[in-house]
Amino acid sequence: MLWLWDNLDxxxxxTADHVRLSIIPIVVGFIVCIPFGWLANRYTVARTILxxxxxxxxxxxxxxxxxxxxxxxxxxxxxxxxVVVALCIYAIAVMxxxxxxxxxxxxxxxxxxxxxxGFSAVSRFWTVEFPLAGPxxxxxxxxxxxxxxxxxxxxxxxxxxxxxYLFINGYQRDFPEEIxxxxxxxxxxxxxxxxxxxxxGRLLMPWTRATRRRRWVTSATASVSA
Amino acid sequence: MIEFHSVTxxxxxxxxxxxxxxxxxxxxxxxxxxxxxxxxxxxxxRMINRMIDPSSGSIEIDGVDIASGSAVALRRSIGxxxxxxxxxxxxxxxxxxATVPLLKGVKKVDAHTQAMELLDTVGLDRALAYRYxxxxxxxQQQRVGVARGLAVNPNILLMDEPFxxxxxxxxxxxxxxxxxxxxxxxxxxxxxxxxxxEAFLLGDQVVILEKGAQIAQVGTPKEILANPASDFVASxxxxxxxxxxxxxxxxxxxxxxxxxxxxxxxxxxxVIEAPGGVLPGAGxxxxxxxxxxxxxxxxxxxxxx
Ligand SMILES: Nc1ncnc2c1ncn2[C@@H]1O[C@H](COP(=O)(O)OP(=O)(O)OP(=O)(O)O)[C@@H](O)[C@H]1O
Ligand SMILES: [Mg+2]
Numbered sequence: 001m002l003w004l005w006d007n008l009d010x011x012x013x014x015t016a017d018h019v020r021l022s023i024i025p026i027v028v029g030f031i032v033c034i035p036f037g038w039l040a041n042r043y044t045v046a047r048t049i050l051x052x053x054x055x056x057x058x059x060x061x062x063x064x065x066x067x068x069x070x071x072x073x074x075x076x077x078x079x080x081x082x083v084v085v086a087l088c089i090y091a092i093a094v095m096x097x098x099x100x101x102x103x104x105x106x107x108x109x110x111x112x113x114x115x116x117x118g119f120s121a122v123s124r125f126w127t128v129e130f131p132l133a134g135p136x137x138x139x140x141x142x143x144x145x146x147x148x149x150x151x152x153x154x155x156x157x158x159x160x161x162x163x164x165y166l167f168i169n170g171y172q173r174d175f176p177e178e179i180x181x182x183x184x185x186x187x188x189x190x191x192x193x194x195x196x197x198x199x200x201g202r203l204l205m206p207w208t209r210a211t212r213r214r215r216w217v218t219s220a221t222a223s224v225s226a
Numbered sequence: 227m228i229e230f231h232s233v234t235x236x237x238x239x240x241x242x243x244x245x246x247x248x249x250x251x252x253x254x255x256x257x258x259x260x261x262x263x264x265x266x267x268x269x270x271x272r273m274i275n276r277m278i279d280p281s282s283g284s285i286e287i288d289g290v291d292i293a294s295g296s297a298v299a300l301r302r303s304i305g306x307x308x309x310x311x312x313x314x315x316x317x318x319x320x321x322x323x324a325t326v327p328l329l330k331g332v333k334k335v336d337a338h339t340q341a342m343e344l345l346d347t348v349g350l351d352r353a354l355a356y357r358y359x360x361x362x363x364x365x366q367q368q369r370v371g372v373a374r375g376l377a378v379n380p381n382i383l384l385m386d387e388p389f390x391x392x393x394x395x396x397x398x399x400x401x402x403x404x405x406x407x408x409x410x411x412x413x414x415x416x417x418x419x420x421x422x423x424e425a426f427l428l429g430d431q432v433v434i435l436e437k438g439a440q441i442a443q444v445g446t447p448k449e450i451l452a453n454p455a456s457d458f459v460a461s462x463x464x465x466x467x468x469x470x471x472x473x474x475x476x477x478x479x480x481x482x483x484x485x486x487x488x489x490x491x492x493x494x495x496x497v498i499e500a501p502g503g504v505l506p507g508a509g510x511x512x513x514x515x516x517x518x519x520x521x522x523x524x525x526x527x528x529x530x531x
Contacts, residue, residue, distance in 0.1 A: 113312025116277055116384075117326050117374065118302030131316050207316045210358040 029091025037099020054093035083155035098140025102133035233283035260425035261435030305375030305383040365396035
């Protein structure tokens with residue numbers, strides 16, 4: 001603990017870097033998955049191609065991707081961009097599948113009745129399909145958020161500032177307390193992101209809670225009357 | 227008035243759902259398409275609001291070919307109610323009812339005020355306005371669906387088995403409500419069902435369909451009951467099994483002025499008033515031990531529709 005107080009600035013600085021660098025892939029993954037997920041849900045061919053591509057990309061080891069990207073992007077080897085781009089690729093790979101599932105989870109009846117009452121294709125997408133895909137989208141986004149936060153630590157191996165530095169430094173100095181603090185702060189960041197996502201989800205999708213509450217009330221009344 | 231002119235629909239997979247269908251659906255009347263599953267009822271209905279485009283032939287509303295304008299504008303001018311209501315699960319009841327006015331750019335306050343009035347119209351408590359559809363019973367959801375269908379005050383209301391998924395008592399309620407609404411609002415209603423009793427109850431014009439939307443018979447319920455055009459129709463309306471042909475039951479001893487009626491199979495179908503042993507309109511005494519007089523059920527009910 002003493003070490004933490006002595007190095008609070010370092011730890012908080014690394015935490016800030018960690019937050020800053022992991023937000024980008026999460027946001028990019030979310031935005032990019034929407035058109036791709038829509039395509040994958042709409043056309044079988046697109047679905048096969050996109051999901052296969054996603055699977056292949058996700059199976060590339062992160063370290064390998066970090067060190068190959070400079071050659072592909074023309075960035076310097078220590079550039080943050082390498083890690084951010086690599087994490088964006090993983091985020092998109094996971095989210096495209098999630099988004100395809102999310103859009104296909106929207107009830108056909110609701111879509112066709114929306115068309116029947118006169119939604120144009122564009123307004124139907126944004127005001128019906130997208131929000132109704134929300135719960136499943138959110139579920140994948142939570143997975144992406146946690147995996148991005150933890151994968152980012154690997155980036156420290158190629159010199160990008162993040163909480164991963166504490167693992168490497170602690171390991172090299174054979175100093176477990178530093179490693180432990182690295183883990184604790186990574187978990188805090190992951191939990192923080194997850195909590196924010198869940199809260200935003202509740203705020204934006206109040207109907208999902210209404211349904212759950214009703215089920216609960218129904219089963220409660222059922223057990224009372226039983 | 228809605229007119230089908232030699233309309234054919236062949237789906238891309240080759241299914242011939244509707245073949246050379248021609249019919250006039252009169253304004254301000256209820257036309258019911260009735261037939262067994264897969265005979266093309268939904269396809270016919272969805273061609274009216276261009277959810278499905280005919281492969282050949284044309285459809286006119288009040289003399290204008292529906293293919294000439296925008297499909298979205300057409301749909302916004304026609305009410306549509308389907309089974310399982312098709313409500314938006316993420317919108318509260320009031321916003322569901324106001325969906326189309328809001329799409330058309332009506333101010334939210336005005337759309338909501340009108341939506342509240344529509345809840346009254348369809349017999350729903352205003353207290354339900356701020357619930358989500360999942361918090362309503364099936365019957366209540368159907369009423370919201372009807373309210374939404376009425377929200378743009380359309381001349382035409384399309385209803386695809388709207389009461390197919392609710393229990394018989396609620397269905398009775400909803401049917402009566404629809405009859406009342408139709409009496410007050412005078413819409414051109416196109417109603418799809420596979421329940422012949424529902425068709426006879428609600429329809430001014432009943433269209434009995436066979437596979438490929440081939441018309442087996444068109445007419446008022448009375449005409450069809452009195453004169454089934456074919457064995458298919460007779461069997462579809464249950465006339466061949468004697469279900470529609472009622473007789474005074476001879477085994478029950480009469481008390482009071484009611485006599486019990488049974489159908490051809492001997493099942494109890496109801497009672498009829500026969501003051502002093504005389505059936506109204508029959509002009510002759512009814513003896514409880516003879517089957518002197520038979521009465522078709524449903525016709526009088528349907529006649530009120
Ligand atoms: N999109 C489609 N692609 C191919 N075939 C279709 C399509 N929609 C309907 N069909 C076929 O067209 C025929 C008529 O279907 P339709 O939905 O109009 O029947 P329906 O009379 O409404 O039946 P139900 O009472 O079961 O609702 C059926 O054989 C059906 O399988
Ligand atoms: Mg149908």
